Amino acid sequence: MAPSATRTRQWLPYTAAVTAGLVVIAGAFVFVRQREAGNNCATVLQVNSSTEKAALLVDLAERYNRSDRSIDGGGCAQVHVSALNSGKATEALATGWTHTGLPQPQVWLPTSSLWTGQLRLLDEAAGRKLQTPDHYPSIANSPLVIAMPQPKAELLRKRGPLGWGEILGLSGRDGWAGFGKPEWGRFTFGKDNPNLSTSGLAATIATYYAAVQRSSDLTRDDLADPAVTQFVRRIEANVSHYSDDSVDLLRSLAEADLAGGAGSTDDMSAIVLQEELVDLYNTGALSPRQDGQERGRRPNVPLVAVHPKEGTFNLDHPFVVLPSADDRQRAAAADFQKFLTEGDQQESFARLGFRDHEGRASAELLASVGAEPTGGLNYFTPPDPEVVSAMLDGWRTLRKKANILIALDTSGSMLAKVGTRTRFQVASAAAGKGLALLNTEDRVGLWSFSSETKQRPNSPYREEVPLGEFDEKRVNSKIAGMAVNGGTALYATVRAAHRELVDRYDPQRINAIVVLTDGKNEYSKDNDLARLLAEVALDPQHPVKVFCIAFDRESDFATLDQIAKASSGKAYDATDPAKIDEAFVKLVSSF
Template sequence: MAPTATRTRQWLPYAAAVTAGLVVIAGAFVFVRQREAGCAITLQVNSSTEKAALLADLAERYNRGDRSIDGGGCAQVHVSALNSGKATEALATDWTRTGLPQPQVWLPTSSLWTGQLRLLDEAAGRELQTPDHYPSIANSPLVIAMPQPKAELVRQHGALGWEEILGLSGRDGWAGFGKPEWGRFTFGKDNPNLSTSGLAATIATYYAAVKRASDLTRSDLADPAVTQFVRRIEANVSHYSDDSVDLLRSLAEADLAGSAGSTDDMSAIVLQEELVDLYNTGALSPRLDGQERGRRPNVPLVAVHPKEGTFNLDHPFVVLPTADKRQRAAAADFQKFLTEGAQQESFARLGFRDHERRASAELLASVGAEPSGGLSYFEPPAPEVVSAMLDGWRTLRKKANILITLDTSGSMQAKVGTSTRFQVAAAAAGKGLALLNAEDQVGLWSFSSETKQQPKSPYREEVPLGGFDQTRIKNKIAGLQVVGDTALYATVRAAHRELLDRYDPQRINAIVVLTDGKNEYSKDNDLARLLAEVALDPKRPVKVFCIAFDRDSDFATLDRIAKASSGKAFDATDPAKIDDAFVKLVSSF
């Protein structure tokens, strides 16, 4: 309700309150509609995805308010959402391709992205869109999130650093903490090319390596001792994620089912503090229709803070050059509105710290107490250093054993526009292969059912698992014949056995399944047995990643297979999404 309407209700006689309240609500609605029609200034805001829904609600609150901007008049604020990396690319190239309104205000997750956009603008020789430092509307530090029993044990050992928690501990696993029965110590993190928290985690690792909290340089990145430090930590990654929210949703589902579940090989996850709070308060748990949040997990996560310090995600408020004078005035008023008490309380309910980095008592009760002296923060490196770091990360990240299984059943001949499903899938696979590391081990199988050309088995080794030969794999895919039915279960079962036989503890061991259908192979129809066989073994984890291609795919079953192994299924049942699905899949390795 508009503030004007609220003030009117305060003098209404009590006996008339109910009836008059209805009139006031109707009047407030008319007031809002009239205000919208009478506001000459429209302000388009683009927000990073993790806070976009909240920003949309706050914009509606702003639009209903009785505010006027400097110079007179009022503004209507509209919010759209795009993740920070994609928004950076769109602002540097052609925003119209996003299909979203051209923004005058940009609210990325971190100022790291404003620096990267500045680099892109400089390289293109155009006006800088983000030349300055910008105020925060909320903050969330990076933390190492661990299940409560493990976090409590780690904290008993006193203040530990990034290397001691994520690096050296991996050599002996939990035996180094007196708990050999907990097995290996591995952790999850987002791919830094796709995720702000993944990028921040990589930066924090470098700062821990140089034992400084500021002034990271390119020469630091080239120091052999630094690269060895980073490589040692990356070696303990269980697998990379394209979205830590999905990872936490899977963890919550498994927790509430009463098992360690699909992330049992992970001792920790590196992510922003806000997500730990959302997990612990049930916001990422399965919920019934109409529920705002699900059940709280049986085993909460606890935020552990490395002794060297951490990186802060500062959620800057960026006014872009696309804003005219009146829109700039409106933006200044909206930024002031967002930092006022009521709106800051809304951010706090989503697990954020306020615009001055202060944490609420409720947040600290949810995620765990800070160190006695408070948090210390790393300074953001220069944009040029961040760019060089991303270039070098490909050679330092943990390498993979990847067995690709490609559906060559007859249904892959069906048309998708002017191409066949197989042609679209082959083209997407080629783009995905280009993103792999030259040091990965990669093999290729085709599968359908027994045919005249392949009478003995429904699957066939096309390229043996070994050194990555991108050209050979692409040429082999181009020459495959498309015929037969879909022996999905038999192929996944055999591929899983193959990777167990070829298991490499120094690598991420993964199966990739690309299919347009569901299991059509009567000789192996036992899904329950398959799920039991591919279930994650924390001592020798082999993960299954599936891409459900086109509308005939049985995505629900592929999702069950992937989750059983602690992998992930990507929904590309809309063929237009297959390229994006491959990018996300490859970013898991």
């Protein structure tokens, strides 16, 4: 749901990763604990940062705390940094910062001013004093780009300047044949879900701007224009699947590249993301590393940042001083903001692939990601927050639809207790929350699986709801009525479900299998993992992806991860059952 005058968007959590000294921050939020600098400053400044730069901000805050700087009025300040993704922080600030487990911030450092606009909209709707009424200075910048493997980017550039629609929407079904490379297959691309990710949100807005052929003043009337709707729908139709974390996507791509494989994202011709991630990928920051290494090997095939001719969006990383700051904290915030924009600190941002606080790219960055267009980049002006809200409301109906076959483990171990409920009850509740996020135009089927039982004597799996028009009540009713017993027939079920999706493949939809299990394969009649991995291996012409949730500590997450990666899907670690709701939300947001 989008924020409006009467309701608040339920910003969904997602896993984010950040490389700063190659520290990874994962989860809906992380509190970053810092070393104490040893001084006794009376003023404490709590800073909350978006996750992609939080580890760097921790280092810079420590550097600040060790310095001999003084703030206006005398004395010094201690800066402490916590981390929360920008969408989740927007929700927390709009609801009093409760239930985060993090200190109340006086300074907020989201990824983009898009979020300050959304918070302003939520405050207006609630009749509260505005927390983000102004425009704010940047501490770093990173434009949105279309990242493509170098050979594909170079071929595309030979056509001259191309727009968002020509790159992401024109080729579609004809694919690379229109560029003289039929062996490269269809043209599909990856993007983050705009409800989860700043880059996904910016990519969606950029698509609308390209549709209206303007760089500013997008209106709600524009969103309702049938020609605009058709343009956006055509681009969304070429999405391979919606990622909850483009960093994970790039890590998988780097791993496959260095292993000499075709790549777990081989069905994608491009990924829409922020420029800084292209640099991190190309410099080995997202590659597998040996112990003690700061970075891994550089990929064999680098990515190139392609800039659409209409322009792009800039993620401006604003420095926001919140009303919760008192006078001393405001003075400390002003000094910390000045500190972050000074040379040594800006060099630290540059080493992570950011442009400086005035939007300038270093020569090293451009050498890594590719040159800018002659004359530099054109940037879209952010729309009014009300337009962004309406856009996200409409995106739910315009996004690419899915064929989803859900396979739910009903083996006897699902009767084990998690607190006062059984594993099956916890999993069923999580599945219900995830199903509520699907589009009514999706097609959904439901299977149950275990070894043969009295209720299912002839097969380790059973079709509970045929793949077809999504009927949420029917699916939930079937889940509630399932019998739980037997062993875990994981391989046989995944194999059969994959065959079913291949047979019923729809090129106009995301075709995916969702497997939820609390165990490992216990079915002696089918115990051949190598054959299963070969059978589910991604066919770029007819991609069927397997997404797995490893539920409870008895789950064989390593094997589920192998199965998912073979198909270019993803495995979600919910071996702590408390995380299953979050895992299901992330998974469903891929469709």
